[in-house]
Amino acid sequence: MSSTHLIKGKTGEWEVVIGLEVHAQVTSKAKLFSGAATAFGAEPNTQVSLIDAAMPGMLPVINGWCVEQAVKTGLGLNAQVNLHSVFDRKNYFYADLPAGYQISQYLQPIVGKGELLLDLADGKSRTVGITRLHLEMDAGKSLHDQHPSQTYIDLNRSGVALMEIVSEPDMRTAEEAGAYVRKLRSILRYLGTCDGNMEEGSLRCDCNVSVRRPGQPYGTRTETKNVNSVRFVMAAIEHEARRQIEVLESGGTIRQETRLFDPNSGTTRAMRGKEHAHDYRYFPDPDLLPLELSEDEVARIKATLPELPDDKKKRFIEQHKLSAFDAGILVSERASADFFEAVVTGDGKLGDGKTGRDAKLAANWVINDLFGRLNAAGKDITASPVTAGQLGRLIGLIQDGTISGRIAKDVFEIMFETGKDPLKIVEEKGLRQVSDTGALEAAIDEILGANVEKVAEYRAGKDKLLGFFVGQVMKKTGGKANPGVLNELLKKKLAP
Amino acid sequence: MALDRDTVRNIATLARIRVEDNELDALAGELSNILTFVEQLNEVDTKGVEPMTSVVAMQLPRRPDEVTDGNIQNKILANAPEGTRGFFAVPKVVE
Incomplete structure (x- = not known):
């Protein structure tokens, strides 16, 4: 690795060491251990069963779908799937954790070591190790700002299935950490195992950060909890690294502690003293037998894996002759990649019968014209007023010389505004290119x-x-x- | 195994049980006795024996991903000392 990732302090250079723990909510209808719903935004405490409220005598029964999604995610991360895994109780007291423990996995998680390929801004890529993925239940939600002396508790999230995905301390810059979260989110969305919605809390990130002199052993780390956007992950790491360097250079020491990121100030601060917070006293949950998977079951899940971003990117470069940069942009979201391919191959409807459209031209139109226009309109690709078939036909009209590239821009604008078919616009406005x-x-x-x-x-x-x-x-x-x-x-x- | 006063105090704090200083010695003695009693199990040679997780040979049952429960806000909040607008209301916990 080059030395460009080092941060220059007053007394010399420092290396930042970053590991991330991502909590990804499993896309499921019901919770991990109960039949209550998981939908976002419901009235408080309406999606709670007696199990989620930890009423005495209630027993958890695991949601088989959630188990499959964890296996699928593990396979998508090229990770070892453990056929035998164990649920443990992680004990701590907090108002939004009614049982006084969280059901999680500790020594024997469902998924072990895997890896993830980072796509960096300079076009290079780098592998980051995945330590493990385990299944656990979410806690409830505390609202501290509704009343001067009370905290309000909503248990709707209590018991929702989460996958905690832990990386190795393999990242060295805030940019790499940002690329990691983006790539992980992309893979989760391709797999359909998590919707990746950071605003609604479906994807949250804990950032473990330490600094050291190059070549020295790891320094003491801090953990900044529940950071909920890629931008904030990068800002939190950047700030935390500089704060630690400042402390160390002025002769201080770093305390291993949990910190919070304040998006308004862009800084992190220590959470109020919880000296016993890390004494979780894990032990196997006596209410749950070990989770056993068969080779057949794993193979059956493996057969359902879609083409993932890395493979798709490789194929786009080979099959469609795209640049790595363009291919990378197109595959980052499955919807974008699918749209692009539909533009190239045509949707078969209202066909002009043309296939084999110029993929490079199609990529330019999708990335520059369509994405640009969607961005300006604040729209997502899935809400595009121009369908892939229509954009494909527009490109067909350019390729067969019916209209010029210049006129096509005007036609595209009208398509975007009206949703009309390009040929119709060309005919109505008399835009046919004069080649006669x-x-x-x-x-x-x-x-x-x-x-x-x-x-x-x-x-x-x-x-x-x-x-x-x-x-x-x-x-x-x-x-x-x-x-x-x-x-x-x-x-x-x-x-x- | 003998527990000292500090360990007992720590256990009490983790369990959120208030224990006065003058109770620590007695509790340390009782807890130590329990541990010593259980430690007799160490006399059994368990080398090569898989940990037993259930007395019946069965697999962890799984439920289908279907919504079968919920919409019982009244029942959930029935035992709460205080509830407001559908929430549990507890003394302020500030982090």
Whole structure:
């Protein structure tokens, strides 16, 4: 690794060491150990069973779907799936944890070591180790700001299935950590095992950060909890690294502690003293037998894996001859990748019968024109007013010479506004490109006749005037002249 | 195994049980006795024996991913000392 990742302090250079723990909510209808619903935004305490409220005598029964999603995610991370895993109780007292313990997995998680490929800004990639993935239940939600002396508790989240995905301390910059969260979210969305919605808390990140002199052993780390956006993850790490360097350089020591990120100030602060907070006294949950999986079951789940971003990117580069950069943008969201491929192959409806569209051209249109326009309109690709079939047909019209690339931009704008089909717009507005040499020659003759002096100048060697003539003819034809044909005809006519 | 006063105090704190200083010695004695009694199990040679997780040979049962429970806000809050607008209301916990 280059030394560019080092942070320069007052007394020399420091290396930042980052490991992330991501809590990803399993996409499921019901909770991990009860039949209560998981939908976001319900009335408080309406999606709570007596199990989630930890009423005495209630017994947990595991949701088989959630188990499969954890296995699927493990396979998507090229990780070891453990056929035998164990649920433990993690004991701590907090108002939103009614049982006084969280059911989690400790020594024997369902998924072991795996890896994740980071796509970095400079086009390079780097592998980050995954330590483990385990299943656990979420706690309830505390609202501290509703009453001056009370905290309100909503147990709707209590018992919702989470996958805690722990990375190795393999990252060295805030950018790498950001790339890790983005890539993990992308894979989870491809797999459909977590919706990756950070605003609604479906994906939360704990950042473990320490600093050290290059080549020295790891320093003491702090853990900044529940950071809920990629931007905040990067800001929290950046701030925490600089804070630790400052403490160490002024002769202090780092305490191993839990910290909170304040998005308003962009800083982290220590959580109030919980000296016993880390004494969780894990032990196997006597209410739950070990979770046993068969090889067959894992193989059956493996067979349902979709093409994942890394493979898709590789295929786009090979099959569609895209640049790594363009392919990377297109595959980051499955919806974008699917849209692009539908543009290239056509949707088979209202077909102009054309296949084999120029993939590079399609990529440019999707990335530059469509994404740009969607961005400006604040829309998601799934809400695009222009369908993949329509954009494909527009590109077909450019490829077969019906319209010029320039006119296509105008047609696209109308498509975006009205949702109309490109051919219809071209017909209605009379935007068909003029490639007919007779019609073009007439227009050229007219322009040359009106600019006799300029024609003489051109023939005397002022080549640059060609652009002027092209412009004039374009203007005359309303931009519809086929540029290739026009250039050729003009040069012929202007020849001395 | 003998527990000292500090360990007993720590256990009490973790369990959120108030224990006065003058009770520590007696509790330390009682807890130590319990541990010593259980430690007799160490005399059994368990080398190569798998830990037993159940007295019946069965697998962890799984439920389908179906919503079968919930919408019992009244029951959930019935035993709460205080509830407001559908929430449990507890003394302020500030982090």
